[in-house]
Amino acid sequence: MLLASTILVNNFVLVKFLGLCPFMGVSRKQSAAIGMGLATTFVLTLSSVCSYLANEYLLAPLGLEYLRTITFILVIAVVVQFTEMVVRRSSPLLYNALGIYLPLITTNCAVLGVALLNIQERHGLIDSAVFGLGAALGFSLVLVLFAAMRERIEAGDVPISFRGTPVALMTAGFMSMAFMGFAGLVR
Amino acid sequence: MRRRLWRFPGGLRLPGHKAASLELPLAEAPLPERLTLALRQHIGAAAEPRVRVGQHVRKGEVLARSREYVSAPVHAPTSGRIAAIGERAVPHPSGLHAPCLELEPDGEDRWLDGLEDDQVEQPPSEPAELRARIRNAGIVGLGGAVFPSAVKLTPGPQTAIDTLVINGVECEPYITCDDTLMRTRASDVVAGAALLRGLVGAAHAVLAVEDNKPQAAAALRDALARAGEEQTGTLEVREVPTRFPAGGEKQLIKVLTGREVPRGGLPLHIGVVCLNVGTTAAVYDAVFRRRPLISRIVTVTGPGVHRPRNLLARLGTPVSHLIEQAGGYALERARLTMGGPMMGLTLSDDALPVTKATNCILVEPERAAAPALPCIRCGACAGACPVRLLPQQLYWYAQSGQFDKARTQGVFDCIECGCCSHVCPSNIPLVQYYRHAKSEIAAGERERQRAERSRRRHEMRQERLAREQAARKVRRRAPTREGAGDEGQ
Amino acid sequence: MMAVLALTALAVALGGALGYAAIRFRVETNPVADQVDNILPQTQCGQCGYAGCRPYAEAIAAEEADINRCPPGGEATVIALAELLGREAKPLEAEAPRVPSRALIDEAECIGCTKCIQACPVDAIVGAAKQMHTVLAAECTGCDLCVEPCPVDCIEMVPIALTPENWKWPRPAVQWLEPEAPRCAEVAR
Numbered sequence: 001m002l003l004a005s006t007i008l009v010n011n012f013v014l015v016k017f018l019g020l021c022p023f024m025g026v027s028r029k030q031s032a033a034i035g036m037g038l039a040t041t042f043v044l045t046l047s048s049v050c051s052y053l054a055n056e057y058l059l060a061p062l063g064l065e066y067l068r069t070i071t072f073i074l075v076i077a078v079v080v081q082f083t084e085m086v087v088r089r090s091s092p093l094l095y096n097a098l099g100i101y102l103p104l105i106t107t108n109c110a111v112l113g114v115a116l117l118n119i120q121e122r123h124g125l126i127d128s129a130v131f132g133l134g135a136a137l138g139f140s141l142v143l144v145l146f147a148a149m150r151e152r153i154e155a156g157d158v159p160i161s162f163r164g165t166p167v168a169l170m171t172a173g174f175m176s177m178a179f180m181g182f183a184g185l186v187r
Numbered sequence: 188m189r190r191r192l193w194r195f196p197g198g199l200r201l202p203g204h205k206a207a208s209l210e211l212p213l214a215e216a217p218l219p220e221r222l223t224l225a226l227r228q229h230i231g232a233a234a235e236p237r238v239r240v241g242q243h244v245r246k247g248e249v250l251a252r253s254r255e256y257v258s259a260p261v262h263a264p265t266s267g268r269i270a271a272i273g274e275r276a277v278p279h280p281s282g283l284h285a286p287c288l289e290l291e292p293d294g295e296d297r298w299l300d301g302l303e304d305d306q307v308e309q310p311p312s313e314p315a316e317l318r319a320r321i322r323n324a325g326i327v328g329l330g331g332a333v334f335p336s337a338v339k340l341t342p343g344p345q346t347a348i349d350t351l352v353i354n355g356v357e358c359e360p361y362i363t364c365d366d367t368l369m370r371t372r373a374s375d376v377v378a379g380a381a382l383l384r385g386l387v388g389a390a391h392a393v394l395a396v397e398d399n400k401p402q403a404a405a406a407l408r409d410a411l412a413r414a415g416e417e418q419t420g421t422l423e424v425r426e427v428p429t430r431f432p433a434g435g436e437k438q439l440i441k442v443l444t445g446r447e448v449p450r451g452g453l454p455l456h457i458g459v460v461c462l463n464v465g466t467t468a469a470v471y472d473a474v475f476r477r478r479p480l481i482s483r484i485v486t487v488t489g490p491g492v493h494r495p496r497n498l499l500a501r502l503g504t505p506v507s508h509l510i511e512q513a514g515g516y517a518l519e520r521a522r523l524t525m526g527g528p529m530m531g532l533t534l535s536d537d538a539l540p541v542t543k544a545t546n547c548i549l550v551e552p553e554r555a556a557a558p559a560l561p562c563i564r565c566g567a568c569a570g571a572c573p574v575r576l577l578p579q580q581l582y583w584y585a586q587s588g589q590f591d592k593a594r595t596q597g598v599f600d601c602i603e604c605g606c607c608s609h610v611c612p613s614n615i616p617l618v619q620y621y622r623h624a625k626s627e628i629a630a631g632e633r634e635r636q637r638a639e640r641s642r643r644r645h646e647m648r649q650e651r652l653a654r655e656q657a658a659r660k661v662r663r664r665a666p667t668r669e670g671a672g673d674e675g676q
Numbered sequence: 677m678m679a680v681l682a683l684t685a686l687a688v689a690l691g692g693a694l695g696y697a698a699i700r701f702r703v704e705t706n707p708v709a710d711q712v713d714n715i716l717p718q719t720q721c722g723q724c725g726y727a728g729c730r731p732y733a734e735a736i737a738a739e740e741a742d743i744n745r746c747p748p749g750g751e752a753t754v755i756a757l758a759e760l761l762g763r764e765a766k767p768l769e770a771e772a773p774r775v776p777s778r779a780l781i782d783e784a785e786c787i788g789c790t791k792c793i794q795a796c797p798v799d800a801i802v803g804a805a806k807q808m809h810t811v812l813a814a815e816c817t818g819c820d821l822c823v824e825p826c827p828v829d830c831i832e833m834v835p836i837a838l839t840p841e842n843w844k845w846p847r848p849a850v851q852w853l854e855p856e857a858p859r860c861a862e863v864a865r
Contacts, residue, residue: 285839630844
């Protein structure tokens with residue numbers, strides 16, 4: 001239930017409008033989009049769990065809830081660095097293709113958003129992990145769909161003033177409207 | 188024997204326009220003043236000339252030999268003198284010239300010694316010898332694809348062929364040369380088919396005819412009945428529904444056997460060999476009469492000639508000569524096409540020669556091509572494609588230069604039949620885009636291979652220089668009385 | 677106080693884990709250079725300023741060189757490199773590339789000095805001292821490094837002839853667009 005809700009109904013990119021920067025930036029080629037989706041899934045799930053643990057076993061017992069944001073950012077930054085190392089080793093081409101957007105997952109508001117929302121919704125450990133996974137899957141799904149659409153549009157005859165980003169933004173808007181059709185899917 | 192027929196996807200029902208060229212009987216075209224024989228009238232490497240300028244040759248003599256495996260020789264269509272060897276205009280979409288032999292007929296039309304009598308002899312039983320005869324006769328696919336038949340008939344020891352298809356379908360409008368051949372030389376076609384069936388080792392052979400040719404089918408059935416028990420047991424005549432492009436090799440195989448040639452593959456991969464009826468008749472001539480390929484039936488038709496008909500023309504005859512034999516031009520300004528209206532090649536002028544690929548000369552009124560409009564993504568093209576490709580996607584990728592994506596979408600499986608551009612409401616010349624994509628991809632492949640070779644050579648050169656450097660260091664460190672001059676740069 | 681300690685402890689712990697990961701996941705080779713080298717045309721002409729295609733490829737991979745320095749590769753190579761590396765495709769730095777040619781030695785003039793043989797980066801010239809030199813047309817990349825060293829100026833760059841074999845189908849003209857309007861894909865890059 002939580003998974004379906006996070007992936008479709010409350011999709012992080014198209015409904016909550018978080019994580020738009022990599023969404024627009026890495027969606028030019030489908031191969032890069034798939035790689036980015038996988039990297040973000042890895043980061044989101046891991047950081048979701050780590051930030052929950054940090055909150056539960058470090059901040060809460062010591063009464064340091066006001067340090068939540070900065071702690072989470074620290075955790076996320078470390079996870080992203082780790083992911084960067086893994087990607088660089090396993091696929092240097094993907095590393096080059098993602099370029100600056102890989103370290104920018106750190107500032108992806110979706111990642112921080114998930115971490116904070118977990119606390120707000122008072123999710124347990126499992127729920128946090130599932131929430132993180134769902135958010136990431138939703139992000140990846142939309143990213144891959146959007147990349148595929150952008151590739152198709154790029155081959156077509158777009159009016160000169162619309163080429164590139166304008167038509168991409170319009171497409172994103174239409175996708176968002178389409179995803180709002182999922183409202184009411186999960187009671 | 189099979190009873191069932193399958194269907195291929197897509198395709199079009201087109202008006203035939205075939206009756207006009209069938210009114211007059213087949214006639215042999217008289218010799219023109221000059222014959223222009225291209226050294227490359229086939230797929231593969233060009234043949235190499237074996238004669239000199241001024242040499243006198245006999246009809247059927249080898250003028251150019253095939254050096255490479257995928258190649259075919261060129262023979263003299265009549266006796267005469269070699270007038271020139273050089274670059275001449277040939278029917279090719281580029282309009283470029285290609286190496287040709289010019290033969291001036293001496294009017295005597297004398298065969299090479301030993302070929303004068305029209306005796307029918309027993310063909311050799313050894314398959315290798317049969318293939319050699321077919322190869323040495325310069326036989327190539329006369330349906331228009333001009334692939335060297337000896338190569339097609341050598342599937343290799345690993346491949347088992349169970350069905351031979353003789354393609355008498357002739358699905359394109361206006362063209363009736365195969366129809367005429369089947370009506371006039373049905374027994375030769377049957378004999379050739381039986382021989383070929385034995386050669387490829389197929390259990391069955393099917394002579395396929397479109398159901399708009401009842402006379403041809405009847406002629407073939409009669410010939411088959413007269414041929415004897417053995418033939419009627421293994422050969423059969425099947426009529427297939429008239430639909431363009433049922434005569435396409437892959438489409439015909441699907442209709443007759445239900446099997447589909449795999450993507451990027453050949454019919455022999457699924458145990459089938461398909462040859463045109465014209466090729467079959469040429470094989471008969473080569474094997475039973477020792478005669479090489481020097482002439483073919485050409486349909487001269489269209490609203491632009493007074494008396495459309497079929498003519499037995501010597502290879503190298505100028506198209507203008509044939510049009511004259513068909514009563515001359517009926518139009519002030521005419522557009523000439525070699526082939527049919529769907530897949531034919533526009534000829535720039537009528538001095539171009541007939542080649543092994545010339546099945547039809549279509550003379551139509553000149554008209555400006557309708558301007559192309561933007562693609563409205565209606566998808567009519569996908570419905571018409573007989574190969575089940577996505578012409579619209581291929582179009583978008585081809586026109587935006589994304590050729591690798593076009594390749595993944597299967598542009599090389601496109602048979603260039605023209606169904607998609609025929610149905611396009613925006614008149615987009617889709618097939619031109621696919622041809623453009625194919626040639627760009629092929630050129631890119633060639634470039635990549637060249638670059639790879641250059642890289643290897645460069646690396647080897649670096650290694651050689653490093654070796655020489657090291658050798659020099661060794662010599663300097665241990666100076667002995669060694670002579671100079673062994674550097675060998 | 678507690679806050680500072682807690683955060684410092686967390687930071688140290690995470691930093692330590694990261695340091696360990698950095699050592700364990702170290703990257704040694706640079707396969708990107710290989711991919712770049714595959715795209716370059718291998719003319720080995722040196723017009724990019726590097727001694728051959730491989731050094732240029734390594735410079736590109738190390739982000740020391742720009743991707744628009746190869747005239748024989750032309751615009752197609754720049755675009756391919758841009759796609760591979762995720763960088764921006766710029767116009768070529770040098771002037772318009774020459775027509776693809778092959779070197780041809782005038783045998784009557786050749787004095788057999790071997791200077792051109794030493795200059796050829798792909799060993800496409802055959803010959804020896806005081807012997808006739810000739811260019812293997814199939815191997816010549818048209819880099820024209822051999823023209824300069826020849827003391828009797830007997831090497832000519834002959835453009836490759838267009839034949840029905842290497843002719844390419846042209847792209848159909850689009851009548852409904854103005855001829856100078858760029859296609860979508862070219863601008864979007």
